[in-house]
Amino acid sequence: MASGWREHIPLTYLTDSYCSCSTLDPDINQELLTVNTTAGIVTTTSKPLSSDGEAHLSFREWSEAWKRHLHLIQDHHLDEHNSWSIHHNHIRDAEDCNTKWSLWLAYDIEICRRSCSDPLDPAVFQVNIWQDLQPDFIMRQTME
Known part of the structure; x- marks a missing residue:
């Protein structure tokens, strides 16, 4: 985030449970070590962030994660903070958030x-994206 926001950070990495677990468990490290024994060089590279579980976050987990996400945006991309705060509040305060959470x-x-x-303003509700996602939601609801 500090060197530029070029990759989506799955919210699963910002939940209370992940953050408390990652400080206690060294196996959760997000770095890969590469050892070149010939040159005697050890380098680190970041592992790709997995989006596993992100689409199944509860509203509580999402809220926890967004609290941290907004802090990261404020610390590293202050000029975008207001737009992202509006985006977050729009979802949090949506009247149908409970019935259409997924x-x-x-x-x-x-x-x-x-x-x-893509150059998009998160503060502006993106109707085209919402409409693209609706059929899958309706199908899942029908199946349930």
Whole structure:
């Protein structure tokens, strides 16, 4: 985040449970060590961030993660903080958030992903993205 926001940070990495677990468990380290024995060089590279579980976050977990996410944005991309705060509040305060939580979560994830590569304003509700996600939500609801 400090060197530029070029990759989506899955919110699973910002939940209370992940943050408390990662400080206690050294195996959760997000670095890969590469050893070149010939040259005697050890280098580190970041592991790709997995999005496993992100689409299944509860509203509580999402809220925990967004609290940290907004702090990161404020610390490293202050000029974008207001837009992201509006985006967050729009989802948090949506009247149908409870009944359409998985759709709102999918929308949030998609906005965060696309913002890393596409010039979009997260403060503006992206109707086209919402409409693209709706059929999957309706199908899942029908199946349930």
